[in-house]
Amino acid sequence: MRCLLFACLLFNTLHAAALDRYQVEGYQLPNGLQLLLKPGSERGHVAIRLVVGVGFDDFPCADKELPHLLEHLLFSGVDASGEGGLEERMQALGGEWNAYTSNADTTFVIEAPAANQRKILDLLLEILTRTELSESAIDAAKQVVEREEGGHYSHLQRWLDRQDLGHNASNQLAVELGLKCAERADVQHLTREQLEAVRKNWYAPNNMTLIMVGELDRLLPAYLERAFGALQPIEPNDHLPLPEIHDQAAAAQRDLPRGWVGNSAKIHWLFPEPALEGLPDETFDLLKDYLDWALYRHLRLDHGLSYGPWSEREVLGGVGFFSVNADVERDNLDDARQVLEQLKARLLKDGLDPDTFARLQQAAIARQAWAVQGNSALADYYWGALGDYEGGHFTDPAQALRAVTLADANQALRQLFKQPGYLRIEKPLLSDEQLIGLGAALAGLLLIGLLGWRAYRRR
Numbered sequence: 001m002r003c004l005l006f007a008c009l010l011f012n013t014l015h016a017a018a019l020d021r022y023q024v025e026g027y028q029l030p031n032g033l034q035l036l037l038k039p040g041s042e043r044g045h046v047a048i049r050l051v052v053g054v055g056f057d058d059f060p061c062a063d064k065e066l067p068h069l070l071e072h073l074l075f076s077g078v079d080a081s082g083e084g085g086l087e088e089r090m091q092a093l094g095g096e097w098n099a100y101t102s103n104a105d106t107t108f109v110i111e112a113p114a115a116n117q118r119k120i121l122d123l124l125l126e127i128l129t130r131t132e133l134s135e136s137a138i139d140a141a142k143q144v145v146e147r148e149e150g151g152h153y154s155h156l157q158r159w160l161d162r163q164d165l166g167h168n169a170s171n172q173l174a175v176e177l178g179l180k181c182a183e184r185a186d187v188q189h190l191t192r193e194q195l196e197a198v199r200k201n202w203y204a205p206n207n208m209t210l211i212m213v214g215e216l217d218r219l220l221p222a223y224l225e226r227a228f229g230a231l232q233p234i235e236p237n238d239h240l241p242l243p244e245i246h247d248q249a250a251a252a253q254r255d256l257p258r259g260w261v262g263n264s265a266k267i268h269w270l271f272p273e274p275a276l277e278g279l280p281d282e283t284f285d286l287l288k289d290y291l292d293w294a295l296y297r298h299l300r301l302d303h304g305l306s307y308g309p310w311s312e313r314e315v316l317g318g319v320g321f322f323s324v325n326a327d328v329e330r331d332n333l334d335d336a337r338q339v340l341e342q343l344k345a346r347l348l349k350d351g352l353d354p355d356t357f358a359r360l361q362q363a364a365i366a367r368q369a370w371a372v373q374g375n376s377a378l379a380d381y382y383w384g385a386l387g388d389y390e391g392g393h394f395t396d397p398a399q400a401l402r403a404v405t406l407a408d409a410n411q412a413l414r415q416l417f418k419q420p421g422y423l424r425i426e427k428p429l430l431s432d433e434q435l436i437g438l439g440a441a442l443a444g445l446l447l448i449g450l451l452g453w454r455a456y457r458r459r
């Protein structure tokens with residue numbers, strides 16, 4: 001009996017800890033730095049994420065790479081020992097760091113041994129405040145950024161991009177709709193003054209969130225107040241408005257050449273997500289789960305037309321898109337399209353199958369119990385969900401998923417699929433057979449030419 005009581009208590013505390021995941025202590029320093037501190041389950045380790053509210057979206061097309069270039073420069077060294085010396089100091093502390101620039105933010109991602117967390121935060125503070133942006137470091141960083149973005153921007157690639165043929169299907173559609181820049185942004189023309197301005201105007205405590213998850217130092221709050229509290233706030237900047245679809249029209253259907261020869265192809269069918277008054281965003285998440293399964297059932301299991309069909313949600317500029325996609329053999333393109341069209345028509349007519357919807361909703365809720373494991377994943381989760389944080393907690397996705405009704409999902413489905421959507425088909429210029437045919441035709445022409453030449457000579 002006592003054992004049972006103990007087990008019950010244990011289960012209860014475990015349960016409380018699991019619920020607790022969305023409960024996070026957060027407060028602001030007087031200089032505006034937002035702190036989120038969460039004791040984690042794994043000991044000996046701290047996951048640190050410093051999120052700076054500046055990303056690609058904050059700059060016009062030509063200067064888009066500015067925040068990315070600055071992010072790289074901040075690792076170029078704080079003294080004469082340069083980049084190497086900086087890395088050696090991090091190695092000596094047993095931590096690892098990296099940074100990422102996205103559309104909305106620039107984030108420094110650090111894994112640290114708990115014992116050295118304050119020293120590692122010191123190092124982070126040093127690179128933010130003491131990095132000298134020298135011309136030689138800028139040149140070196142430009143080369144790295146250029147390589148990351150796919151190497152030197154050739155004339156051919158630039159020309160293809162201008163015809164919006166060089167992008168992947170969704171980006172290409174985004175360019176057509178005026179949601180994305182047509183050309184890749186260059187780095188060579190960016191100046192030191194511009195970089196200094198980005199640092200001055202955006203790298204300020206009232207534009208940053210520091211997330212820490214793990215075995216947190218007892219002295220951490222006092223340390224943060226002293227060290228990070230010394231950063232000077234700025235007048236906050238306005239973010240550029242995100243591009244919306246205005247009156248640009250995009251073709252209903254287009255073929256996008258991918259490489260020269262081959263038999264593989266991809267179908268992408270993209271739909272702008274309608275704004276649904278009163279329905280949570282999770283409605284489209286559940287719709288995505290449903291479509292993933294429907295595509296797999298029909299295209300792969302029933303018809304064997306596609307190995308890994310999938311649906312996807314992504315944001316392009318300021319617009320959310322929902323897509324259904326399939327990898328297919330070139331010869332099967334028409335059949336696969338037909339199956340997709342039938343699926344769409346049937347869903348519009350009959351709505352979602354209630355049993356399947358209930359099963360997938362249950363699975364999505366159950367997934368929340370194990371989807372985020374460990375300090376680092378939790379820190380990443382908070383980073384991704386920052387917009388949701390309010391009054392000491394994040395919203396529990398399981399609750400939001402549970403609240404979606406079949407009627408909600410059907411409403412979202414109908415609004416989404418009553419649009420014709422945009423069809424994009426990626427395939428190589430020639431199929432294998434076409435290449436062989438072309439080769440044979442050329443050989444034939446050559447032979448005829450030779451015979452003609454011989455006949456002419458003989459005469």
Ligand SMILES: [Zn+2]
Nearest residue numbers: 068072145148
């Ligand atoms: Zn980079």
